[in-house]
Amino acid sequence: MKAIVKYGQAAGEVALREIPEPVCGKKEVKIEVKACAICATDLHILEGSYPWDVGKVLGHEFSGIIREVGAEVTGFKPGDRVASCMEGGFGKYCVKAFDDWIFPIPDSISFEEAALLEPLCSAANSIVNKSKILPGDVVLIEGPGAIGLFAMQIAKLSGAITVLTGITKDGGRMQLAKELGCDYTLDVKRENLQELVMNLTQGRGVDTVIECTGSQAGLDTGLALLKTAGQLTQVGVFGKHPQIDLGRVVYHSQKIIGSIAFDRETWMRCIDLLDRKKVHVQEIISHTFPLEEWEKGFEVTKNQEGLRVLLIP
Numbered sequence: 001m002k003a004i005v006k007y008g009q010a011a012g013e014v015a016l017r018e019i020p021e022p023v024c025g026k027k028e029v030k031i032e033v034k035a036c037a038i039c040a041t042d043l044h045i046l047e048g049s050y051p052w053d054v055g056k057v058l059g060h061e062f063s064g065i066i067r068e069v070g071a072e073v074t075g076f077k078p079g080d081r082v083a084s085c086m087e088g089g090f091g092k093y094c095v096k097a098f099d100d101w102i103f104p105i106p107d108s109i110s111f112e113e114a115a116l117l118e119p120l121c122s123a124a125n126s127i128v129n130k131s132k133i134l135p136g137d138v139v140l141i142e143g144p145g146a147i148g149l150f151a152m153q154i155a156k157l158s159g160a161i162t163v164l165t166g167i168t169k170d171g172g173r174m175q176l177a178k179e180l181g182c183d184y185t186l187d188v189k190r191e192n193l194q195e196l197v198m199n200l201t202q203g204r205g206v207d208t209v210i211e212c213t214g215s216q217a218g219l220d221t222g223l224a225l226l227k228t229a230g231q232l233t234q235v236g237v238f239g240k241h242p243q244i245d246l247g248r249v250v251y252h253s254q255k256i257i258g259s260i261a262f263d264r265e266t267w268m269r270c271i272d273l274l275d276r277k278k279v280h281v282q283e284i285i286s287h288t289f290p291l292e293e294w295e296k297g298f299e300v301t302k303n304q305e306g307l308r309v310l311l312i313p
Contacts, residue, residue: 003091011048036089059089123150135159143212
């Protein structure tokens with residue numbers, strides 16, 4: 001079968017190659033992949049900045065159909081529709097332990113939508129598990145990428161007033177945010193964010209910041225606009241160590257907490273949200289390419305020409 005694999009340790013040593021079809025063990029399930037999203041991690045693997053074993057198939061945001069189950073597998077059967085966040089999604093088939101982050105999905109959720117469950121769960125974790133947002137809270141979300149747009153939607157479900165920021169090139173994403181129900185969107189290069197926030201909060205500052213950019217500017221802005229005793233939840237990953245004004249954090253009794261993972265309960269909650277059509281996912285999918293055109297998909301993702309890009313084996 002064809003799959004995107006890492007064939008060497010140097011940067012760029014990733015290719016679509018013919019590899020043996022995986023064999024299902026007695027405690028494993030064999031999944032026919034139907035859709036897999038390209039993540040920033042995949043770009044880092046291609047660039048050589050993220051460790052990845054030679055010979056290992058890329059892709060960890062995928063959905064598909066179970067075609068075979070091992071003799072000792074319980075809870076799954078051939079024909080089950082599933083989603084996963086484990087590696088191996090950029091190939092026709094992958095084999096996983098049956099208890100290894102594989103979740104059944106109902107027919108009401110398309111394979112394309114299910115492939116975005118991983119970033120949706122990351123966003124839900126930052127809002128529901130880490131931030132404890134209350135109805136009426138003002139939430140500043142920095143960065144209008146897929147996770148930022150998901151975080152905005154889940155914050156709205158929590159009853160929050162949402163402010164989403166981006167820069168000039170994010171115009172399309174900001175317009176989409178408005179269509180998805182965001183209360184305020186703002187271009188930080190052209191508009192006065194501080195004025196908006198202080199008017200909106202009667203000078204207090206926002207209750208919660210969801211920082212999705214992983215930039216020094218985003219961190220600085222978030223802390224500056226955070227109220228006394230407010231919380232900044234850091235979701236974006238920094239390329240280098242950021243500088244933090246701990247004096248401000250201490251004097252204003254602010255809290256900074258990281259959020260990158262999720263648990264099984266969050267997965268089940270997000271599947272339920274999709275099943276009940278409470279979160280818009282299809283609109284976040286900007287491009288779809290066949291697996292053979294993976295390089296186009298990676299280029300679109302790298303250049304931020306879209307939101308989430310799917311590859312179809």
